[in-house]
Amino acid sequence: MKGSRWRILLYALLLGLVLTLAACGGDDESKSDKSGDKKSGKDGDQIYSIEDFNVETKNEGEAMDGGHLKFGVVTDTAFEGLLNFNFYSGAYDVEFIKWFDESLLSADETHNFTQDGAATFEVDDSGKVFTFTIRDNVNWHDGExxxxxxxxxxxxxxxxxxxxxxxxxxDFTVIEGMEEYHNGKADSISGIEVVDEKTMKITYKEASPSLLSGGIWSYALPKHVFQDIPIAEMEKSDAVRKEPIGMGPYKVKSITPGEAVVYTKNEDYWQGEPKLDEVTVKVVNPKTVVQALESGEVDTVHEFPTDQYPDNADMSNVEFIGNVDMAYSYIGFKLGTWDKEKKEVKPDPNKKMADVNLRKAMGHAIDNEAVGKQFYNGLRWNATTLIPPSHPDFHDQDNPGIEYNPEQAKKLLDEAGYKDTDGDGMRENPDGEDLVINFASMSGGETAEPVANYYIQSWKKVGLNVQLLDGRLQEFNSFYDRIGQSGDDDPKVDVYAAGWGVATDVNPAGLYGRDALFNFSRYASEENDQLLEQGVSKDAMDLEYRQKVYKEWQELMVEEVPVIPTNYRAKLVPVNKRVLNYSVAHNWGNYYEIAVTQEEPVKAE
Known part of the structure; x- marks a missing residue:
């Protein structure tokens, strides 16, 4: 489940052992009658709190038989169209996949695996051997x-x-024999055994708390469909892009590449026949999302731009629900490249951003609390560490992170030798050479450009000449290609602003490990390696030990500054008043239960 929740987002990433919805303000009985209370900010603007939103719809009415739900994916770019959990990489593709395919394992509100999914499991006394059994009534859409x-x-x-x-x-290297198979030294994976048609056994190298909280890859791949396709060509095949099948509640009926997918219900779904007859999932531009919701063009969207919420909080035909997002925004520094042959990070001490004091200074120069209030009305707030508060047992709330302090930024730059030697107001590097820092930032909603400009101006105030890469914001797919999603790091990128959708397991190795492609900063160190290893060790089965390890890891990342967390996020979702049984709980995925009370969406008054 971990890989599926990465939002590159993905993601991608994209949480911990003991996340509780109550701690997120999403499942508190005392707040059940609230839907976004607002408070007055210092300048008269309305400041909102995620604690004031319901986590699931309270819409009333009787479900009709059938119906057609219209779902929007809010983005200003086409979706890539890799419609398979085993191959997708972009955050938006998963919003199309989850309607027709799903994990074999379910999870509870703490993100630990349960016995309620399409497969059950047993663990031996060593904690290393898992035996999985798929239920007899779980079938692919073609009946197999x-x-x-x-x-x-x-x-x-x-x-x-x-x-x-x-x-x-x-998730894979922890399996016995996987690395030998991956390196071409074995024809099979010794740690994986197919016991019978419905039973599989996996032997891991050691017991780890990660295994029970998302560290098991739980997405099957229909062998009868893919077995004749060369593995190197699967990603481009019709089975992924044009005619995908899954085991979920809806079946793909038609695809308009980059724009929309239409689904019909899977009457043979293992949890029962879905309540809707049809679902359309389509791309909706952030600039037109309000119009699409008010007109009934879409019933709901995967996520509403929080910067647009204050002007639309009273939209008459929807109910806004929300939760603390399993994500954070961040600014990353390019500290190396990706070694495609070794499939690991290759740090480069000669990179422009290699000086830790330069990185710290850039962190001290930006006021992320002000960004959250000014641009997001409190629906984003200052991020301090790289484990978000959605992991309350692991997030170090006492760690202040890199605090806003422009004078400290100037002091650090002076001491590190970054001084204005020619009197133009901009600092040169310690060798006296012009210092121009190329900043890659994504296009998107209304705040994308002003937020990027805010950071650039903040850095300018401490004497750093930071320029937008190519003089413009980058389109989503182009942005991630340039920062290294394909394994090729654009050498023009020095600094970038992005977001992580974090995983069900608290283990951050998938984003910051030496062998993680998504480690776009290309940071690696022996101490980081050691702490990440300790966090998933057998000793980490003890909660206090694991908490201690990840506290030290958060401290290390604040000290080393490969990235600066900027904002934690609220996730808001408007849901048309005709829609029943929709939720944004982190462990919710019951799409087959969604129903509508009338044929057409309610339109705004």
């Missing part, structure tokens, strides 16, 4: 049963040297 061989095949494809996707990482 989902088998243990399908599940094992997903591991064989992702672990194969020819695999073109981004999934291979710590």
């Amino acid at each position: 049963p989902v088998t243990a061989e399908d599940w094992a095949y997903a591991y064989e494809v992702i672990g194969h040297p020819d695999y073109p996707g981004v999934r291979y990482g710590d």
Whole structure:
């Protein structure tokens, strides 16, 4: 489940052992009658709190038989169209996938695996051997049963040297024999055994708390569909892009590349026949999302731009629900490149941003609390560490992070030798050479450009000449290609602003490990390696030990500054008043239960 929730987002990433919805303000009985109370800010602007939103719809009415739901994915770019959990990489593709495919394992509100999913599991006394059993009534959309061989095949494809996707990482290397198979030294994975048609056994190298909280790859791949396709070509195949099948509540009916997917209900769905007859999922531009919601063009969207909420909080035909997002925004520094052959980070001490004091100074120069209030009306707030508050048992709330202090920024730059030697107001590097820092930032909603400009102006005030890469914001897909999603890091990028959708497991190795492609800063150190290893060790089965490890890791990342967390986020979702049974709880995925009370969406008055 971990890889599926990365939002590159993905993600991607994209949480911990003991997340509680009550701690997020999403499941508190005392708040059940609230839907976004507002408070007055210092300048008269309305400041909102995520604690004041319901986590699920309270719409009333009787569900009709059937109906057609219209769902919007808010983005200013086309979706990539890699419609398979084993191959997708962009955040938006998963919003299309989750309607027709799903995890074999379910999770509870603490993100620990349960026995309620399409597969159950047993763990031996060593904590290293898991035996999974797929339920008999779980079938692919073409009628073929989902088998243990399908599940094992997903591991064989992702672990194969020819695999073109981004999934291979710590979820896989922890399996006995996986690295030998991946390196071409073995024809099979010794730690994976297909016991019978519905039973699979996996032996891990050691017991780890991560295994029970998202560290198991739980997405099968229909072998009867893919087995004749060369692994290197699977990503581009019709089975991924044009005719995907899954085991979820809806089946793909038609695809308009980059724009929309239409689904019909899967009457053979293992949890029961879905309540809706049809679902359309389509791209909706952030600039027109309000119009689309008010007119009934869409019933709901995957996420509403929080910067647009204050002007639309009273939209008459929707109910806004919300939760603390499993994500954070950040600014990253390019500290190396990706070694495609070794599939690991290659730090480069000669990179422009290699000086830790330069990085710290850039952190001290920006006021992220002000960004949250000015641009997001309190629906984003200052981020301090790289484990968000959605992991209350692991987020170090006492760590202040890199605090806003422009004078400290100037002092650090002076001491590190970054001084204005020619009197133009901009600092040169310690060798007296012009210092121009190229900043990559994404296009998107209304705040994308002003936020990027705010950061640039803040850095200018401490004497740093930071310029937008190519003089403009980058389109989503182009942005991630340039910062290294394909493994090729654009050398023009020095600094970038992005976001992580974090995973169900608190383990941050998938984003900051030496072998993580998503480690776009290309940071690596022996101390980081050691702490990440300790966080998933057998000793970490003890909660206090794991808390201590991740407290030290958060401190290390504040000290080393490979990235600066900027804002934690609220996730807001407007839902048309005809829609029943919709939720933004972190462990919710019951799409088959969604229903509508009338044929057409309610339109705004």
